[in-house]
Amino acid sequence: MVSIPRVVIAAPASGHGKTTVATGVMAALASRGTRVAPFKVGPDYIDPGYHTLAAGRPGRNLDPFLCGEELIAPLFEHGSADADIAIVEGVMGLFDGQLGTGGFASTAHVARLIDAPVLLVVDARHTSRSVGALVLGMASFDPAIRIAGVVLNQVGSPRHEAEIRDSLVPLGVPVLGVLPRNLDIEAPSRHLGLVPAAERDDAGIQAMGAVVAEHLDLDELRRIAGMAGPLAATPWDPAAVVTPPSDLRPVVAVAGGRAFTFRYPETDELLRAAGCLPVTFDPMTDTALPEGTAGLWIGGGFPEMHATDLAGNASLREAVREAVADGMPTVAECAGLLYLCRQLDGHPMVGALPHTSAMTARLTMGYRSATTGRDTLLGRVGETVTGHEFHRTHCEAGDPPAWLLDGRPDGVASTTLHASYLHVHWAGHPQLAQRFADAVHAFAVRPAAPDLLHHGDRDIAPGLVDLAVNVRQPATPAWLVEAIVRDADWAAYPDPAPARAAIARHHGVDEAMVLPVAGAAEAFTLVARALEGTSLVVHPQFTEPEAALLAAGRTPTRHVLAAADGFRLDPARVPAADLIVVGNPTNPTGVLHRAEDLLALDSGILVVDEAFGDTIPGEPETLIAPHMAGRLVLRSLTKTWALAGLRVGYVVGDPTLIARLAAQQAPWSVSTPAVAATVACLADGRRLDADRLAREGAAARADLVARLTEVGLHPVPGQAPFVLVDTAAIAAGSLREPLASRGFAVRRGETFPGLGPTWLRLAARDPHTHAGLIAALLDIKEDACNEN
Template sequence: MVALPVSLPRLVVAAPSTGQGKTTIATGLLAALRAAGHEVSGHKVGPDYIDPGYHALASGRPGRNLDPHLVGEERIVPLLLHGAAGADVAVIEGVMGLFDGRLGTGGFSSTAHVARLTASPVVLVLDIAGQSRSVAAIAAGMAAYDPSIDVVGVVLNGARSDRNTEEIRGALDLPVIGMLPRDEQLATPSRHLGLVTAAEREESVAMVARLGEQVAKYLDLEALLAVARSAPDLEGEAWDPTAEIRRSTSGQRPVVAVAGGRAFTFRYPETEELLAAAGCQVVTFDPLLDRTLPAGTGGIYLGGGFPEVYAAELAANRPLLDDLARAVRAGVPTVAECAGLLYLAETLDGVPMAGVLPTAAAMAQRLTLRYPTATATTDSLLTRVGEEVTGHEFHKTSVDRDGTAWDIDGHATGFAIDTIHASYLHVHWAGHPQLAQRFADAAHAATPHDSIDPLRHHGDTEVDGLLDFAVNVFPEPRPAWLDRALHESLESAAYPDARLATTALERHLSRDGADVLPTAGAAEAFTLVARLRDWQHPVVVHPQFTEPHAALEQAGHRVHPVVCRPDFTLDPDAVPDEADLVVIGNPTNPTGVLHPATVIEGLLRPGRVVVVDEAFMDAVPGEAESLVRARHDGLVVVRSLTKHWSIPGVRAGYVAGDPTLVRDLARLQTPWSVAGTAVAAIVACTSEDAAAESEGRARAIGRWRDHLVAGLGERGIEHVPSSAPFVLARLGADRLFLREQGIAVRRCDTFPGLDPTWARIAVRPEPTTDLLLAALDRRTRL
């Protein structure tokens, strides 16, 4: 069927060189026309992502790119018609100077090339600062250089003097369609790779609106519309993503997680349209803010942006980096272009990133800017060996290791395997739809990633009917006297009276009542600490129980993790001097390391609060190294009764320490937050009967732990010396094998500072432990 001619009013905004004001005029024109009631469409010649972001703000539609090098000459008109569908007028912003294209190609992919392909009239933007009649000579030369290009008028930018402007107007042979005065309020900040993106500038919407007002005031909109309407009809059909790609017949819609936000602003809208046409559900996530990948992620697309500018913030969002690493290592299909490559690297300017790719990235001395044809050097997620694609590179970073994804000018670069394709090369998938097809097919075939929030993950969720070595609750029945106290507390109709618990704690700890505060478990204590002050530099020592970290983040604080030495002991010098809050576990969950009390006391200093989580100190015979009875300014100890006394359903705990801090925490506490059962538990578990029972439980834990440790050692399994009712062991894939055998141990990759090879094993009586050891023996035999 022969395509009918299509009417599309359009014009090209061009200039003699970069820096003349094309983006200002094009963006302002889009905003002004839209404000006047027109449906407008913005397009950009070349590979640039930044200008289309401003076009999108101005037009209310996605900004589009028109680049013959990236997509082929034959797709320029179809992509223009696709992007401008339903629009009254299309504004095409040029690139560099009007005739500047890919070097060595006679102007291929230049603004003039696209104007010729689309038969679009050209309006020339001329920055007249520091010039007079020479402006007319430049305009005349540009208009006469190529007769196939229809330069129909000029816009004078940066006008200052009426007298000089009139001199220029009189010298010009081309119509002057407007004169925009210089306005410092419209200047866009720039950085090492050009303008700051629209998504990164909170004031961008207001700036674009002002641009529109200025253009409407100083340019002749009716004359510009007349220029656009003079463009001849176009021959061709609009690009259709459904015609470029095969939709899966599976009936499923796998989630493709696409990085967005301020750090990842660069991607072509046609990429997402191709993936949607292939039956994928595109979901954007923000690496600066989101803690996990979108639920059910079956594919990951990490496009371009400026991660080097946000490296510290990206690194601070460790939960997402860890979740991303788990997904990629598990085989979720992943494409990373430029910024994505840096995000998957081990480090970026020395700051830890996802650590998926075996390379380190850093800022370089020179800018890399090229427009290459790349040859695939291997079969991979996206490519087939020998396949050629066109793309562009634009970066001022480098990696310390070459890869095997592409051959570009005889140099191997990038990283490519069956499930990952990462390189600096940006590729416009509309020009190479087979890449989108392969990625979509892989996403359809992938096992969706089970994202978890690492800071809120709990071992309970891993048990799921299995033999439980994941949860650290003491595995034997509660004492009869504790059960009686809990049942009696439920018979009262009165509101709970936490003063009873306070009195019991005074007696138990030999402390004044002002030094202690009953709480609804350690969880409430950590929440109160997080709300206590406007912490400027809170530190959490990791690996450790994640709830204090989560509470601080939920209260709006940015946590500064400090990771222990490789043997999981604390290096006090690693805690920065500016830390005003330090949270540390002792003995630490999940490592079982018992830190010397003197080391923790050494962290104290004026103006700093040190919070010690002693949730498992009951399991240490004699409570060696405990600070719960110590008296120091700035010291707070948090205790929990949940695990040691087998009462996971009762949130019972307390805070002891600096009376000033305890008083301030009490003021934040919600009335009657400590339930009657919790009050009864605190009173009972601090009684004389409880003291002997607690010591007996601690000795039993020690025997069971010794049996487990001996069994692990006999089997050559690396483990960490523990003083807690659990042992951290490097099980690797054996953790999943144990699940297949009906045994649950606690995964540890959700603890900051630990990787998936580690697992936490709760200690159990010897006969139960022998079941786990026997399962490990079966694994060895297999």
């Protein structure tokens, strides 16, 4: 039970001057040494900014729609701790609340919830004696509301004042102050209301305080505030609703400065209670994110007013883009959504989202109930969140959207990103703060970001047995070398037509569906350049697709398959995207996904990397077919036929998409030897050879899996001629160097997104080589046991 003097400053309607009076009262009292707790009814961010400057402590919001009725008194008590008096500025007219609810979330509603008297501010510019009737009506409309005093604003003369005072005498409502016209202390406005306090100096606030001190009876105001009795409520405690996921204190970079001024103070308090360290950065001036950043929180504001400065800070924009692309947990509200877009009013922004945004003439404003059709960083299916929308810009919703606002899609979201126009008060929905904090803590302890340009050939060295590179044969077959050297006309410019015809004939498709390429690396570069829109890469996966997208200025989302699920693809869990890239069988897991699961992915364009498709007997689950609308399949001849030095591959798919890739391809990128190799490898007489090599590879894999299983390891079930295995049972760290010291080169798992250093990818070779590998692993295990 706490009793703090408190008063609500309200008005019959917007525009009567309650912000000027409330802010002035706070500043005047604070200048006298009074500890003032400032509050604002409703979702507004701008007025609390003025309150913060005036009172010297955070301005807070009291909104039953955003937080629920039951939290208003606890939040009020929390914000009033150690204060001498609480000043609460109302919203709109005294009884104006959510439409159609009988005044829910109105100033009067909040005044009842905190049992506070009301000081009514009335603009008298166009009236005189009618003020009495107005005040009488306001005072009698709801008997639970106590109008304890009136402040007359914009009074024109002493006679004007006297006429109004005379009308109020029968009511017994005292006049606490009279503000004459043309005081020039009102805050300037623009398209969304007042200019934020962060864009002004303290001089205007102090001027408000000086005028209020001169024209209002502050002692009488304090007496009225003291009329409020004890409030039976327990102060809200952020530590009671969120929990630190770990002992770490990961940094959450919180956007601030002049362009990003909208944030409820309880957001920072919840993050701190959840074990995070909010650190403010200014996207207009800071050239890098705070050191140790593991999460991003970019709230509302006016980026459209500062678009030139935001665009000019290219280094920070790039840092944010890379952080989002890297999967750093990111929450962006309204202005934050615009900042993450590719453009705002024609100015370049971060580009983490492919959308463009722009100012419009239409104001979008109102309370919203938000749901989601799939689990995201913040949202959960079946859960409803309340919030507020307030903007004049437009940005198309993504797929999947962050929220369905009363059924309308808004923003874009994934498991690591949540960007929306909706402002949410996290005190009313602390589960959102907990989910974000959980993701931030997890990101802080994840292994270092993998080198997307790392390939297995970097792990081999002279004298080491090569288990790192997945080329199936130790040397190019003699017949293939002869075809390349003898049959190819090296003096002529390359002509890919024979290769195109051979590929089409081999797969039974039209030649318009085929594009020869200089290996998968070129194919992924063409895809990244030619196919626009949102992109998603399913990991663990060959890293070249993501590297190519990043090099093209794209920001792909990562969907990481779980080891606990055997790295199996569940299409229902994969977010939608305009472009989805997935391997099959996937490198490095070796898992062969079902064709029906691949086709069930919610993608505008599906790109399947079947570089190892010809290494599996019968080539099951391939998506190559006579008709391939909306999909592309990448193939490589490198693995089976030992052609890594020539870079020989091709794309089969939708002829419209093939044409778009071809338009991006450099002239003569597929060399004459590569054309000759393609024709030779896909000749009808080589099908039996390819099938034999695939069966040999399957047998080699089975042998390696059996040997690894015998020593207590559990290889990932797969069908490619390589094996992914977690070696944590042998040692806590990477075995790459211990194995190298024993003569074996392996591909380390941490070079793939979604895997840690104890994972190894091992090329399947022959039983003798496998036996030597197992002996080396047992030797390493014994050494580890002796050390312990």
